[in-house]
Amino acid sequence: xxxxxxxxxxxxxxxxxxxxxxxxxxxxxxxxxxxxxxxxxxxxxxxxxxxxxxxxxxxxxxxxxxxxxxxxxxxxxxxxxxxxxxxxxxxxxxxxxxxxxxxxxxxxxxxxxxxxxxxxxxxxxxxxxxxxxxxxxxxxxxxxxxxxxxxxxxxxxxxxxxxxxxxxxxxxxxxxxxxxxxxxxxxxxxxxxxxxxxxxxxxxxxxxxxxxxxxxxxxxxxxxxxxxxxxxxxxxxxxxxxxxxxxxxxxxxxxxxxxxxxxxxxxxxxxxxxxxxxxxxxxxxxxxxxxxxxx
Amino acid sequence: xxxxxxxxxxxxxxxxxxxxxxxxxxxxxxxxxxxxxxxxxxxxxxxxxxxxxxxxxxxxxxxxxxxxxxxxxxxxxxxxxxxxxxxxxxxxxxxxxxxxxxxxxxxxxxxxxxxxxxxxxxxxxxxxxxxxxxxxxxxxxxxxxxxxxxxxxxxxxxxxxxxxxxxxxxxxxxxxxxxxxxxxxxxxxxxxxxxxxxxxxxxxxxxxxxxxxxxxxxxxxxxxxxxxxxxxxxxxxxxxxxxxxxxxxxxxxxxxxxxxxxxxxxxxxxxxxxxxxxxxxxxxxxxxxxxxxxxxxxxxxxxxxxxxxxxxxxxxxxxxxxxxxxxxxxxxxxxxxxxxxxxxxxxxxxxxxxxxxxxxxxxxxxxxxxxxxxxxxxxxxxxxxxxxxxxxxxxxxxxxxxxxxxxxxxxxxxxxxxxxxxxxxxxxxx
Numbered sequence: 172x173x174x175x176x177x178x179x180x181x182x183x184x185x186x187x188x189x190x191x192x193x194x195x196x197x198x199x200x201x202x203x204x205x206x207x208x209x210x211x212x213x214x215x216x217x218x219x220x221x222x223x224x225x226x227x228x229x230x231x232x233x234x235x236x237x238x239x240x241x242x243x244x245x246x247x248x249x250x251x252x253x254x255x256x257x258x259x260x261x262x263x264x265x266x267x268x269x270x271x272x273x274x275x276x277x278x279x280x281x282x283x284x285x286x287x288x289x290x291x292x293x294x295x296x297x298x299x300x301x302x303x304x305x306x307x308x309x310x311x312x313x314x315x316x317x318x319x320x321x322x323x324x325x326x327x328x329x330x331x332x333x334x335x336x337x338x339x340x341x342x343x344x345x346x347x348x349x350x351x352x353x354x355x356x357x358x359x360x361x362x363x364x365x366x367x368x369x370x371x372x373x374x375x376x377x378x379x380x381x382x383x384x385x386x387x388x389x390x391x392x393x394x395x396x397x398x399x400x401x402x403x404x405x406x407x408x409x410x411x412x413x414x415x416x417x418x419x420x421x422x423x424x425x426x427x428x429x430x431x432x433x434x435x436x437x438x439x440x441x442x443x444x445x446x447x448x449x450x451x452x453x454x455x456x457x458x459x460x461x462x463x464x465x466x
Numbered sequence: 467x468x469x470x471x472x473x474x475x476x477x478x479x480x481x482x483x484x485x486x487x488x489x490x491x492x493x494x495x496x497x498x499x500x501x502x503x504x505x506x507x508x509x510x511x512x513x514x515x516x517x518x519x520x521x522x523x524x525x526x527x528x529x530x531x532x533x534x535x536x537x538x539x540x541x542x543x544x545x546x547x548x549x550x551x552x553x554x555x556x557x558x559x560x561x562x563x564x565x566x567x568x569x570x571x572x573x574x575x576x577x578x579x580x581x582x583x584x585x586x587x588x589x590x591x592x593x594x595x596x597x598x599x600x601x602x603x604x605x606x607x608x609x610x611x612x613x614x615x616x617x618x619x620x621x622x623x624x625x626x627x628x629x630x631x632x633x634x635x636x637x638x639x640x641x642x643x644x645x646x647x648x649x650x651x652x653x654x655x656x657x658x659x660x661x662x663x664x665x666x667x668x669x670x671x672x673x674x675x676x677x678x679x680x681x682x683x684x685x686x687x688x689x690x691x692x693x694x695x696x697x698x699x700x701x702x703x704x705x706x707x708x709x710x711x712x713x714x715x716x717x718x719x720x721x722x723x724x725x726x727x728x729x730x731x732x733x734x735x736x737x738x739x740x741x742x743x744x745x746x747x748x749x750x751x752x753x754x755x756x757x758x759x760x761x762x763x764x765x766x767x768x769x770x771x772x773x774x775x776x777x778x779x780x781x782x783x784x785x786x787x788x789x790x791x792x793x794x795x796x797x798x799x800x801x802x803x804x805x806x807x808x809x810x811x812x813x814x815x816x817x818x819x820x821x822x823x824x825x826x827x828x829x830x831x832x833x834x835x836x837x838x839x840x841x842x843x844x845x846x847x848x849x850x851x852x853x854x855x856x857x858x859x860x861x862x863x864x865x866x867x868x869x870x871x872x873x874x875x876x877x878x879x880x881x882x883x884x885x886x887x888x889x890x891x892x893x894x895x896x
Contacts, residue, residue: 250521286601287600287601287602287603287692289603290589291596291597307588309584309588310583311582312524312525313603316695317692317693317694327514410843410844411843417693417694418694422693423687425701427602427704430687430701430704430708431683432705433704437544437679437712438679441547441548444548445548
């Protein structure tokens with residue numbers, strides 16, 4: 172008797188068609204989402220170091236205000252209370268070239284921090300903002316270790332890690348820009364769709380007719396924050412980040428597999444050790460021990 | 467009534483007089499635990515900053531101690547497997563001590579993590595509700611939880627016959643508690659019969675071994691996955707963690723066994739003594755393998771331009787004393803020579819010294835690995851430095867003291883001394 176197959180020809184063709192269309196649909200959705208992602212432009216050529224962006228960030232996010240934070244030449248580091256900093260930096264190769272650097276979370280397109288958070292407290296929103304859920308954060312600081320830009324900082328008072336949220340909570344209130352961008356008096360900061368922001372950065376660099384560098388197009392696989400620099404990041408005292416996605420899943424699997432391979436070799440060595448030093452009959456071992464005890 | 471209290475006080479004083487050394491040891495440990503309590507209270511009242519103050523080097527003393535204790539505990543799990551899984555009966559005589567030591571080391575390692583976390587109370591909740599399967603910490607937590615459960619069960623099965631014997635001679639509430647612990651009411655049920663089956667013991671031992679070795683490899687992966695930390699990144703550390711954990715486990719086991727017999731009245735039985743010398747030889751071999759690992763790491767690291775910077779910090783930078791002095795000389799070369807010499811001379815003191823050197827060197831190695839790994843890259847110009855605060859030292863001393871206190875009490879009251887390997891639970895219970 173002919174055995175009945177669990178799937179007929181029509182079903183098989185349907186599944187095959189579905190399988191081939193599914194990735195395409197997924198790609199289309201991803202592409203659509205990519206055009207909807209926001210980005211922030213920081214133009215270091217235009218920045219005058221007034222630090223109003225820092226002040227506006229603190230006001231909007233209810234962060235503690237420091238007494239001398241608006242002093243232009245004071246170097247400020249990111250921490251639980253400073254989500255955006257502006258510092259004066261000079262080009263290592265041309266010391267006369269000094270610019271104010273606007274530095275905050277780069278909102279990576281493939282955030283390494285979200286990939287390592289053990290409790291999934293870090294998420295990348297549909298609009299491109301990478302946000303930490305402070306009510307979920309356990310304060311392990313693994314995100315800081317994973318971040319290629321070393322941005323998420325631990326707040327010792329609140330006992331959680333905090334960073335810039337791209338003011339994602341302003342948009343439902345009909346504000347069109349993050350607080351820092353809205354506060355910039357000279358247009359050094361701009362906000363919009365990422366593709367438009369990249370075009371704007373390229374246009375500004377072209378209009379300047381000066382050598383420069385656009386950071387964020389490919390760094391760490393592409394970031395939401397695009398920074399227009401007078402020189403390469405490493406020359407401006409910033410971290411040199413590889414132009415690829417950091418902490419890829421496949422890379423993690425490879426490393427973990429290496430560990431498990433090591434574990435298997437150790438287990439095999441133990442097996443050999445037990446085989447080499449053991450008598451085939453366990454009672455002989457016991458008898459030997461007994462005789463040693465009697466002696 | 468007053469007379470009864472007087473009599474009891476008299477008895478207590480007499481027993482203290484008999485075991486003077488034991489009570490002095492306990493008092494010292496309690497004093498250090500008090501200091502730790504003070505530091506923790508101060509951190510709650512003021513700020514967590516007094517414990518681990520650096521923003522740029524957020525993983526420091528606590529994480530190093532965690533890695534040191536947990537890796538040694540996992541190493542003991544692997545050693546335990548030699549008896550429980552691979553059938554080396556001579557290792558089974560130390561089964562209870564290995565299981566208890568492994569359990570306490572991992573529990574107190576976990577305590578370091580709890581003290582390090584900003585919100586430890588959220589960890590079990592969100593790890594269960596929304597785990598991140600891409601995160602090595604999440605996997606490590608799950609695997610260590612499984613390991614603790616298996617090793618706890620294994621220890622319970624090992625000490626159950628002793629508890630049963632004690633329940634026969636005790637009276638009152640203690641007898642009731644012991645009866646509950648030995649599950650006497652459920653004597654004829656399927657679960658108890660299953661637990662009494664020697665094969666169940668072997669299965670639990672195998673599961674504990676698999677969970678332990680995987681968790682250990684995952685602990686290495688926690689660091690090795692960080693691509694932006696060039697010293698940690700790569701497949702080297704998950705493998706090296708396993709080797710270094712086993713030699714730390716051996717060192718802990720030998721030290722604890724020698725201390726127990728030196729402080730107690732019984733001399734070391736000859737089978738245990740021969741096992742100690744055998745373990746010392748294996749330890750020397752593992753240390754030599756460790757040296758090979760370190761050499762490969764340096765060679766491949768120096769050839770890679772990205773890893774040169776952090777490696778040079780260890781080889782010729784601020785961490786050079788720790789690297790050459792502690793990691794190479796104290797942890798690797800001297801103990802190999804001493805242990806080999808000790809086994810030839812059959813000297814317990816030399817074995818003990820060699821193992822102590824391994825543990826001191828390994829602690830410094832873990833500390834350097836954690837701290838030096840975070841120096842590169844850093845955002846501002848100039849390298850950040852780190853030195854533990856006084857409060858941090860108090861807390862670390864407190865963690866070690868609590869571990870030693872629990873282990874001492876366990877050794878005293880759980881009768882962890884060597885047992886006949888041929889015992890079977892159901893035989894000893896009948």
